[in-house]
Amino acid sequence: MLDPDKWIWELQTAGTIFALKVKKWLIRKKTRYQNLEIALTEDYGLAMSLDGCFMLTERDEFFYHEMLVHPVLLSLPRPSSVLIIGGGDGGALREALRHPVKEVYLVEIDQEVLDAAMQFLEPIHKGSFYDNRVRIVTTPGEEFVLKTNVKFDAIIVDSTDPIGPARRLFEEEFFASCRKALKDKGLMALQSGTPYLHPEELTSTFRALKRLFPFVEVYLGFMPSYPSGMWSYIIAGGRPVVLRRKTLVKRYQERKLTTKYYTPEVHLAAFTLPRFVQELLSRASNGG
Secondary structure: OOOOOEEEEEEEEEEEEEEEEEEEEEEEEEEOEEEEEEEEEOOOOEEEOOOOOEEOOOOOOHHHHHHHHHHHHHHOOOEEEEEEEEEOOOOOHHHHOOOOOOEEEEEEHHHHHHHHHHHHHHHHHHOOHOOOOOEEEEOHHHHHHHOOOOOEEEEEEEOOOOOOHHHHHHHHHHHHHHHHHHHEEEEEHHHEOOOOHHHHHHHHHHHHHHOOOOEEEEEEEEEOOOOEEEEEEEEEEOEEEEEEOOHHHHOOOOOOOOOOOOOOHHHHHHHHOOHHHHHHHHHHHHHO
């Protein structure tokens, strides 16, 4: 058994553990909503865990945050207003602010996560919380989208898996509120788990979105510290978004983006799905 004072880990399946050796614990506490842990690790730098699941590590967080944010924002010609639900570590916020946006709302349920991120995760958020374009709201995301009168070009859901406080962020009622909070040509993006180890998370989310949005597309990215390393994302909107490489390259260059994982070529390739993922989505579309 791993020593809980020397290791931070995630039980990814009943028989699989991903563990990192801890050099120094920075915070270990029970917040109002969840168990929060941040540690400095031997091989992956800073690592944050919520309820025993890794949210990020300093070494590989860019895989996830770039693929969550840039495909949706580069699919929009002029994204001005962005809503991020969750994302209390500031990584998605950092990436969104690299686009020519005028305002970004960050809606996080847990103030203690925000406080810990501001104190310990500067290498992740890089001061993005203090940008004058940012409005931070501490409230449940599903309540914010239900009540807001603001219309957004993009809504990005950077949540944990559908357990605990994040469960409602995967329900059809929440997705319906998001659609109402989008502008006519607005888009929604979210993470939808690993199709390899937990396909039901992807398929249930895909089905719920298909009932509400005319356009729903799944894409994949690599995320080393997440279960299986294969991670899925979904973009949904009122109209198809099919971009040519020339358009993506032009927008990427005009916005002077600097990325480590994402490229326009990776963007296009990410929507080419392996056979088993195609079959999962086909069964989900047909009610299976």
